[in-house]
Amino acid sequence: MTVRVQTEDFDVGAELAAMRLASKDIGALVNFVGQVRDMNDGDVVSTLTLEHYPCMTERSLESIEVEAKSRWNIVDSLIIHRVGKLQPLDQIVLVAVTSAHRGEAFKACEFIMDYLKTRAPFWKKEATADGERWVEAKISDDDAQGRWANAIDKPVSDK
Amino acid sequence: MNIKVLYFARIKESVNYSTEDIVLPADVNTVVALKMLLAERGEVWADLFSGKQVVRAAINHELVDDMMALKDGDEVAFFPPVTGG
Numbered sequence: 001m002t003v004r005v006q007t008e009d010f011d012v013g014a015e016l017a018a019m020r021l022a023s024k025d026i027g028a029l030v031n032f033v034g035q036v037r038d039m040n041d042g043d044v045v046s047t048l049t050l051e052h053y054p055c056m057t058e059r060s061l062e063s064i065e066v067e068a069k070s071r072w073n074i075v076d077s078l079i080i081h082r083v084g085k086l087q088p089l090d091q092i093v094l095v096a097v098t099s100a101h102r103g104e105a106f107k108a109c110e111f112i113m114d115y116l117k118t119r120a121p122f123w124k125k126e127a128t129a130d131g132e133r134w135v136e137a138k139i140s141d142d143d144a145q146g147r148w149a150n151a152i153d154k155p156v157s158d159k
Numbered sequence: 160m161n162i163k164v165l166y167f168a169r170i171k172e173s174v175n176y177s178t179e180d181i182v183l184p185a186d187v188n189t190v191v192a193l194k195m196l197l198a199e200r201g202e203v204w205a206d207l208f209s210g211k212q213v214v215r216a217a218i219n220h221e222l223v224d225d226m227m228a229l230k231d232g233d234e235v236a237f238f239p240p241v242t243g244g
Contacts, residue, residue, distance in 0.1 A: 034244055050243065051168055053236060056220035081243060093244055113244060119222060121236075122243025123168035134169045137240030 001069065001077050003061040005052060007084040010094055019078060019098050026075050030105040031096035032113050038088035040135070043128040050083045050092070053121035057081075064115045068097070072104040077112065081122065111148055118145040160231035164193075167238035170214065173203045183229065190216045191225040193235065213240055 004010075012033055020029045036048050065077045075098040082092055095112050099105040124135040165178045187196050194216075198208035207214060216223055217236040229235065 052243070053165070053167055053217070053220075053238065056217055056236065059220050060222070117244040118241065120243050121167065121217070121238060121241055123239065124242045125168070134239070135242045137242050 001062070001065040002079070003058050003065065004078075004080045005054075005057050005061075005083060006080065007082060009082070009091060010080045012091070012094060015078060015080065015094060016096055019076060019096055022098070023075055025100055026098045027100045028102040028105040029096065029098050030102065030109040031094065032109055033091055034093040034113075036086050036088045036090045036092060040126060043130070045088065045126045045128055047127045048086045048090075048092075049125045049127075049132075050086065051123045051125065052081075052083050056121050060120045061116065064112055064119065067115070068108040068112050071111065072099070072108045074099040074104055074108045077108065079112065079116065081116075081120070083122070114141075114144040114148060117141040160188075160229065162193075162229060162231070162233045162235055165234065165236040167236060169239050170207060170237055173207060188229050189225070190218070190223060190227050190229065190235070193229065194225065194237075208237075214238070215240060 012031070016029060016031060020026060038045055061079050061081070065079065068074065068077060078094065078096045080094040086092060095109055097105045097109045097112070099108070118141050125132055126135055160183050161180060162183060163178065163180055166174055166176055171177050183193070187193055194208040194214070198205045206212065214237050216225065218227060218229070218233050
């Protein structure tokens with residue numbers, strides 16, 4: 001399990017290849033890449049600046065990985081999250097999970113992203129034509145995390 | 160007891176501090192009591208810490224709720240709901 005918080009960009013292809021080739025018992029690799037959009041709440045966004053809480057950020061991401069590994073039979077997980085000043089089309093985050101079969105990797109990857117969104121101490125500030133503003137947290141992100149609260153291996157809303 | 164307090168994001172900009180050391184009175188021994196103490200500073204502090212806004216707290220890098228007890232030497236952080244990813 002790996003966590004990296006960095007200002008530099010990352011090479012998704014290289015990261016995924018390294019994870020995929022790490023072990024012959026891996027049959028599935030699922031990943032999510034988040035990137036900066038040029039629109040938010042109806043306004044054009046020119047830059048996005050990510051602040052974080054050093055030490056707590058890494059610890060919270062590591063504990064999310066530990067939680068995912070305790071819930072699903074996964075081989076490995078990787079979280080890379082960028083901080084600092086970013087532009088539209090820049091990559092922000094990569095989450096990747098390997099497992100023997102796809103189901104576990106899909107669920108663990110979504111779980112890690114949902115928890116990261118509501119528990120890891122990152123804050124986005126966006127620059128628009130009207131100046132800079134802090135991005136407000138979304139209720140839908142809390143709902144997405146809440147789905148996993150009572151679930152052993154699936155969102156509660158999955159009927 | 161002595162604690163270190165950190166502020167992040169919108170809260171850091173509002174109070175114009177990123178970190179400070181505070182010597183707590185004996186009766187201030189929980190996160191919520193610390194929030195009330197900060198709110199007594201008035202102005203932006205009252206707006207932020209009197210309960211009208213959602214302010215999350217962490218002690219020694221762990222998210223905690225407002226009833227969590229404080230210990231000497233703790234690092235307490237206050238920040239808005241997170242928006243990473």
